[in-house]
Amino acid sequence: MLRHYILLCLLLLTGCGSGAVVFAPPPPPPDVSALLYTHPAAVFSAAVPRNWARYEQNTTVVASAAFSAPGEEQPSVMFAVVNAGEPLDSAAFATFLDRYQRQIRPDVSYYTEVNRQAMGDGSWRISGIRNNAGGFSQQINTFIQQTGTFLSVIDVLVSSDTARMNQLQQIINTFTVNTSAALDSTDPNALSFASTAAIEFLHVTTWSTLQNVFFITGEVANRGTVQLTDIPVRAVLKTADGLPIAEAVDTVMGYSLPAGGFAPFSLRFGQGQPAFTTTFDLSVGNSEWQSEPDRVIYGQDELTWQDDSSFDADGTMVIEGRVENLGEQPVLGLRVVATIFDAAGNVIAAGYVDLSAALNPNDSTPFRILVPDMGGEPANYIINAQALPS
Numbered sequence: 001m002l003r004h005y006i007l008l009c010l011l012l013l014t015g016c017g018s019g020a021v022v023f024a025p026p027p028p029p030p031d032v033s034a035l036l037y038t039h040p041a042a043v044f045s046a047a048v049p050r051n052w053a054r055y056e057q058n059t060t061v062v063a064s065a066a067f068s069a070p071g072e073e074q075p076s077v078m079f080a081v082v083n084a085g086e087p088l089d090s091a092a093f094a095t096f097l098d099r100y101q102r103q104i105r106p107d108v109s110y111y112t113e114v115n116r117q118a119m120g121d122g123s124w125r126i127s128g129i130r131n132n133a134g135g136f137s138q139q140i141n142t143f144i145q146q147t148g149t150f151l152s153v154i155d156v157l158v159s160s161d162t163a164r165m166n167q168l169q170q171i172i173n174t175f176t177v178n179t180s181a182a183l184d185s186t187d188p189n190a191l192s193f194a195s196t197a198a199i200e201f202l203h204v205t206t207w208s209t210l211q212n213v214f215f216i217t218g219e220v221a222n223r224g225t226v227q228l229t230d231i232p233v234r235a236v237l238k239t240a241d242g243l244p245i246a247e248a249v250d251t252v253m254g255y256s257l258p259a260g261g262f263a264p265f266s267l268r269f270g271q272g273q274p275a276f277t278t279t280f281d282l283s284v285g286n287s288e289w290q291s292e293p294d295r296v297i298y299g300q301d302e303l304t305w306q307d308d309s310s311f312d313a314d315g316t317m318v319i320e321g322r323v324e325n326l327g328e329q330p331v332l333g334l335r336v337v338a339t340i341f342d343a344a345g346n347v348i349a350a351g352y353v354d355l356s357a358a359l360n361p362n363d364s365t366p367f368r369i370l371v372p373d374m375g376g377e378p379a380n381y382i383i384n385a386q387a388l389p390s
Contacts, residue, residue, distance in 0.1 A: 034170070039063050043081050043181040044152070047174040049167070055197055057223070061186040066196035067171075069164075077168055078155045080194035081177060085185030087149055096151070096188060097124060097144060104192045109203065109345055111140070122146070136279050143172065148179040151188055195223035199231070199284050202262070205346040206273075206280075207375025214269040215375060216248070217347045219339065220284065222257040226293040229256045232286050233265045240278045246271075252284075253337045253352050255386045256297040263384070264339040264350035298387040302327030305336070305367075307383050317349075317371040317378060323385050324364035331359050331387035336367045340374060340381045348375040358390055 035050035043063035048054070055075070056065040062082055066075035088096060101113055107130055114127045123145035130138045139158035144151070154175060156168050204218035216235045222228050231252040236244045248267040257263050307321030319338050325331055334355040342348045353369050 034174075036174075037065065037067075039065055039079075039081075041181055041183060042178055043150075043183050044079055044175060044177045046079060046171055046176070048077075048171055055195070057193075057195060059193075060184045061190045062193055063181075063183060064194040074157065075196045076157045076159070076164070077171055078194070078196050079175060080153045080155075080191055081183070082151050082188055082190050083183040083185045084149050084151050084188055088146060088151075093146055097126075100144065100153070100188065100191065101126065101128075104189055106192055106194055107140075108192075119143075147177040149185070150177050150179055150183070151191070152177055153191060153194070193223075195221075198222070198224040199228070201282050203341070203345055203347045204282065205342075205348055205375050207348065208273060209373045212272040213373075214271075214273040215373075216267040216269075216280065216282070217264065217350055217375065218282075219262045219264050219347055220252050220257060221262050222259055225259050227256050227258050227291075227295070227297070229292045229295050229297070230289070231257060231263075231284055231291070232289050233267065234283050234286070235267045236281045236283075237269070237274060237277045238279045238281065239276045242279075245274045245277060253350055254384060255333075255335060255388065256295065256299075258297075258299065262339075264337065264347055266350045296389050298327060298331050298389070299385070302329075302331070303334075303385045303387060305383060305385050309381065315372075317374065319369040319371070319381065319383065320367065321383070322364045322366050323355075323359070325359045325361050325387075328361055330361065330390040332356075332390045333388040334359055334365065334367075334385065335387070336369065336383060336385045338369045338371065338381055338383055340371060340378050342376040343379040346376070348378065349373065359387065 033050060034047040036045055037048045038045040040058045041063050048067050051070055053068045054065055064080035066078040068075045105111055110131045112129045114129060117125045119125055123143055126142040128140050130140055132138060141156045141158055143154040154172055156172065159165055200221045200223060202219040202221050206216050208214050220231060232249060233252055234249045235247060237246040238244055246269055248269055250265060250267055252263045252265050254263045303323055304326055305321055305323040307319055309317060309319045311317055323334060323336060335352055337352040339347055340349040349371050351369050351371050353367055355365060355367060357365060359365055
């Protein structure tokens with residue numbers, strides 16, 4: 001008994017020494033349980049893991065939300081709802097399905113339908129493939145349903161991970177629509193404006209010049225509600241194994257991209273497309289980028305223009321015209337941007353010219369943009385002009 005007592009004291013003394021190690025309990029794991037999400041306009045709700053990021057749109061005619069798992073930039077599921085104003089009968093609903101798939105989908109220019117299946121509740125599941133700008137394809141399941149006068153679309157990114165697919169199935173099974181919510185009636189075309197991010201790439205094209213210069217051209221769309229300025233764009237060329245082998249960085253053409261606006265970009269690889277390149281990543285912004293939403297940029301409210309196009313003997317496209325200042329203040333740093341499209345709507349070239357002279361109210365000035373290289377046969381183009389305060 002004495003010996004046991006001494007050992008106990010030694011253990012107690014050891015535990016009470018100044019160098020004692022205290023083992024703190026491990027922190028609890030993050031809470032990843034589902035949380036009922038309700039759209040700000042109360043149009044719909046769904047139970048989504050509480051640690052998933054979301055991007056939502058809340059306009060008078062479109063309610064949408066896209067959700068991304070932690071560490072993933074691309075959303076795995078998106079909900080979008082509009083109010084058609086009146087219920088659609090079976091024939092009208094079938095017509096809407098065709099119209100949505102062929103004309104309205106936001107990704108219609110790079111999407112291919114594979115099959116359709118009628119569900120027991122009156123909705124439809126449509127499987128398709130997105131051929132993304134980076135040279136890779138993704139399978140998308142689209143669910144379209146009607147609840148009263150409301151039309152709903154759910155896009156689900158198909159994964160090879162069974163656990164992820166089960167998780168997504170649970171999410172979409174909790175989706176409910178509140179038909180008493182205040183959502184103005186509109187043409188279903190409004191669903192084309194549903195977006196998964198505040199900034200999107202559109203109409204991206206890759207092409208090479210006769211001198212083997214490789215280009216990636218396209219447009220950036222601002223789906224947010226505030227102006228974006230001096231937007232950096234970065235492209236990284238990769239091998240089939242995902243290894244980066246070249247990159248190019250530039251800014252979107254124009255001083256700013258207003259809410260709901262579009263602007264072109266053109267990324268140039270002077271040494272051509274490296275061997276073994278199979279895909280590429282496009283990204284906007286960087287750690288140093290700071291947009292200035294309150295910066296004063298004059299645009300279509302203050303400037304108007306006329307333009308015409310022709311071709312030189314060497315095949316260079318020439319866009320000429322005049323810009324007039326309709327505003328009440330003189331402007332400086334006039335920048336005129338041209339975006340050239342092929343018949344499929346892809347951006348096959350872009351360019352701009354800066355005019356240094358000040359432009360007083362009611363005055364006009366000529367401009368001339370040269371586009372020597374293009375990635376296809378031009379079908380149309382658009383012009384945009386911006387300027388800075390004097």
